[in-house]
Amino acid sequence: MKKDSTPSNADGRTQVTIIFCPGCGWLLRSAWMAQEILTTFKEEVDDLTLTPSKNESGVFQVLINEKLIWCRKRDDGFPEIKTLKQRIRDFVAPEKDLGHTDREKKS
Numbered sequence: 001m002k003k004d005s006t007p008s009n010a011d012g013r014t015q016v017t018i019i020f021c022p023g024c025g026w027l028l029r030s031a032w033m034a035q036e037i038l039t040t041f042k043e044e045v046d047d048l049t050l051t052p053s054k055n056e057s058g059v060f061q062v063l064i065n066e067k068l069i070w071c072r073k074r075d076d077g078f079p080e081i082k083t084l085k086q087r088i089r090d091f092v093a094p095e096k097d098l099g100h101t102d103r104e105k106k107s
Contacts, residue, residue: 013046013047014044014046014047014065014092015045015046015049015064016034016037016045016047016063016088017048017061017062017063017064017066018033018050018051018060018061018062018063019061019062019063020051020052020053020059020060021053021057021058021059021060022053024057024058026060027052029060029078030060033081034048034050036081036084036085037084037085037088040085040088040098041088041089041092041096044092044096045088045092058073059072059073060072062079062087062088064088064092067091069087069088069091070084085098
């Protein structure tokens with residue numbers, strides 16, 4: 001259940017937006033990441049929108065309530081799903097345990 005301290009937009013909802021370049025063929029990657037986010041954050045995320053970039057090519061960005069948490073150009077590529085989930089968790093539910101996503105790999 002969402003905590004009162006969860007940052008939300010003006011109407012109290014938490015919205016994730018994935019902006020992607022359709023010309024680069026990133027719809028499937030974006031849709032997969034959306035599925036992962038909605039599965040992991042089913043109680044915390046109220047809306048998730050996939051938005052094709054019409055004005056700029058090469059775009060891949062993830063925003064929460066219009067705050068940029070991942071940018072392919074700024075962050076040097078696409079996020080690993082583990083990293084993206086951790087960034088989302090840190091923003092919407094810092095106390096949430098992500099299970100195996102939070103555990104380190106053993107060598």
